[in-house]
Amino acid sequence: MKDFELLLREQAPQVLSALVRHYGHFDLAEEAVQEALLAAAQQWPTEGVPDNPRGWLIRVGSRRLTDLLRSESARRRREENAAQLAAPEEFVASGPDIEDLGGRDDTLTLLFLCCHPALSPASQIALTLRAVGGLTTAQIAAAFLVPESTMAQRISRAKRSIKQAGSTFELPPEADRDERMGAVLHVLYLIFNEGYTASSGTSLHSAELTTEAIRLVRGVRRLLPDDGEVAGLLALMLLTDARRPARTGADGTLIPLAEQDRSKWDKAAIVEGEALVSDALSRTQLGPYQVQAAIAAVHDTAERAEDTDWRQIVALYDVLEQLVDNPMVKLNHAVAVGMAIGPKEGLAVLEPLASDDRMNHRLEAVRAHLLEMAGETAAARESYLLAARRTTSVPERTYLQSKADRL
Amino acid sequence: MVTVKYMLLIYSNAESWAGLSAEQRDGLTRAHENLTRELTEQGLLVSAAGLADPITTRTVQVRDDTATTTDGPYAEAKEHLAGFYLVECDDIDQAIGYAARMPDAEYVAVEVRPVMDTSGLEM
Numbered sequence: 001m002k003d004f005e006l007l008l009r010e011q012a013p014q015v016l017s018a019l020v021r022h023y024g025h026f027d028l029a030e031e032a033v034q035e036a037l038l039a040a041a042q043q044w045p046t047e048g049v050p051d052n053p054r055g056w057l058i059r060v061g062s063r064r065l066t067d068l069l070r071s072e073s074a075r076r077r078r079e080e081n082a083a084q085l086a087a088p089e090e091f092v093a094s095g096p097d098i099e100d101l102g103g104r105d106d107t108l109t110l111l112f113l114c115c116h117p118a119l120s121p122a123s124q125i126a127l128t129l130r131a132v133g134g135l136t137t138a139q140i141a142a143a144f145l146v147p148e149s150t151m152a153q154r155i156s157r158a159k160r161s162i163k164q165a166g167s168t169f170e171l172p173p174e175a176d177r178d179e180r181m182g183a184v185l186h187v188l189y190l191i192f193n194e195g196y197t198a199s200s201g202t203s204l205h206s207a208e209l210t211t212e213a214i215r216l217v218r219g220v221r222r223l224l225p226d227d228g229e230v231a232g233l234l235a236l237m238l239l240t241d242a243r244r245p246a247r248t249g250a251d252g253t254l255i256p257l258a259e260q261d262r263s264k265w266d267k268a269a270i271v272e273g274e275a276l277v278s279d280a281l282s283r284t285q286l287g288p289y290q291v292q293a294a295i296a297a298v299h300d301t302a303e304r305a306e307d308t309d310w311r312q313i314v315a316l317y318d319v320l321e322q323l324v325d326n327p328m329v330k331l332n333h334a335v336a337v338g339m340a341i342g343p344k345e346g347l348a349v350l351e352p353l354a355s356d357d358r359m360n361h362r363l364e365a366v367r368a369h370l371l372e373m374a375g376e377t378a379a380a381r382e383s384y385l386l387a388a389r390r391t392t393s394v395p396e397r398t399y400l401q402s403k404a405d406r407l
Numbered sequence: 408m409v410t411v412k413y414m415l416l417i418y419s420n421a422e423s424w425a426g427l428s429a430e431q432r433d434g435l436t437r438a439h440e441n442l443t444r445e446l447t448e449q450g451l452l453v454s455a456a457g458l459a460d461p462i463t464t465r466t467v468q469v470r471d472d473t474a475t476t477t478d479g480p481y482a483e484a485k486e487h488l489a490g491f492y493l494v495e496c497d498d499i500d501q502a503i504g505y506a507a508r509m510p511d512a513e514y515v516a517v518e519v520r521p522v523m524d525t526s527g528l529e530m
Binding site for chain 2: 120121122123126144145146147149150151152153154155157197252392393394395397
């Protein structure tokens with residue numbers, strides 16, 4: 001990414017929050033910021049970056065917002081067929097104080113607004129990437145492999161929902177904050193996952209999403225340095241993303257953790273992630289992201305796959321299961337038990353999951369793996385084939401099919 | 408994963424189509440127009456189209472590097488594919504909900520199939 005693009009993305013949330021704080025109208029302010037960013041992307045490369053880039057963006061954005069408010073109120077006047085003037089506050093010229101407002105960091109408030117409970121997760125993600133990440137609609141659409149018109153509708157609908165929910169631009173009340181913080185972290189986690197799961201595919205844009213998610217969670221951590229779960233999530237992303245160079249072969253096939261070339265892992269990211277999670281575990285309240293990061297750290301710090309401390313991983317899954325009710329956690333727990341104790345014990349952990357309707361093809365894939373370890377070749381082959389038929393992922397199907405073929 | 412794309416495949420057969428009254432056909436068209444509008448507003452619609460009558464189908468087969476073309480659809484069934492919607496939903500239940508609102512589901516059937524994607528979780 002070019003330097004000025006990164007600069008623009010960093011400025012985007014501050015510019016937007018300055019405008020929303022000053023004028024209200026989240027939906028129109030967001031549009032105005034996008035246009036200011038576009039103008040900067042066109043002008044800065046040739047004319048140079050202004051001395052005060054944020055001030056420049058706020059000035060251009062508020063000029064555009066005033067225009068939008070004028071045409072909006074004109075439209076409304078026509079619709080209502082009333083001759084009265086628009087409310088005076090809608091015509092405020094940018095006052096002398098507006099650039100000072102840009103000095104505050106309202107990114108967190110903005111994140112809370114984008115992760116409003118009235119929105120579906122898909123809309124929360126789109127809006128966060130646009131308003132806080134500064135990505136264009138076209139970039140977000142490309143990352144999610146949908147037409148730009150689809151993404152544009154999703155974003156404008158999200159903005160409308162926020163408007164209808166009557167949200168004001170302030171932090172949610174103390175009582176709701178934990179819950180909303182949970183939603184914010186979950187959205188950042190989903191953005192990361194969307195990028196990470198797609199990074200083996202043909203969509204190059206998706207790899208940018210992991211970078212963007214890491215950048216955003218770093219921003220949240222600067223604002224909340226003492227929150228253990230923010231640190232835990234950042235650590236989890238770093239420790240997972242560190243394996244990216246080794247997880248696909250030259251032809252795009254998936255390489256499972258145990259078979260990856262560990263020399264390709266990103267050492268710096270592992271060191272940073274491990275330090276973050278150890279620090280968080282020692283001095284903050286325990287939470288699921290920290291535990292997941294700790295599990296990732298155990299994997300990442302084993303020199304060879306056979307050096308993996310599976311007993312410690314089993315213990316961490318025990319803790320994680322106390323914190324969250326998620327069948328995927330139980331599934332991973334079964335794999336760890338299979339590795340630490342034995343395949344029969346792992347299969348016993350799987351038993352109660354058979355009736356869980358939240359389960360997908362991965363249950364069958366794990367069963368196949370444990371059956372293979374137990375030497376029950378015929379049953380393992382059948383399970384691999386069933387898992388291959390159930391998955392909707394091409395690389396996974398190829399992988400599972402090849403496991404069945406080898407038996 | 409955040410969202411999955413689903414193909415809603417609309418099946419029809421010539422007999423049941425011929426048996427519809429003019430009002431029923433108008434109702435069908437309107438229902439699809441409304442559904443398309445709603446899916447577009449929700450930001451869920453990736454693509455949608457009706458397919459021309461199976462009489463216009465050509466089926467191509469290549470055997471020993473030689474392509475042969477025959478008139479008519481591949482499967483010799485009474486039912487044929489009449490159209491599709493490609494939607495992006497949070498889960499299959501949401502996709503089934505939209506399929507159930509198509510009048511075609513009443514007349515013949517609408518099939519819901521997840522689309523394969525080129526990404527995969529680490530295993």
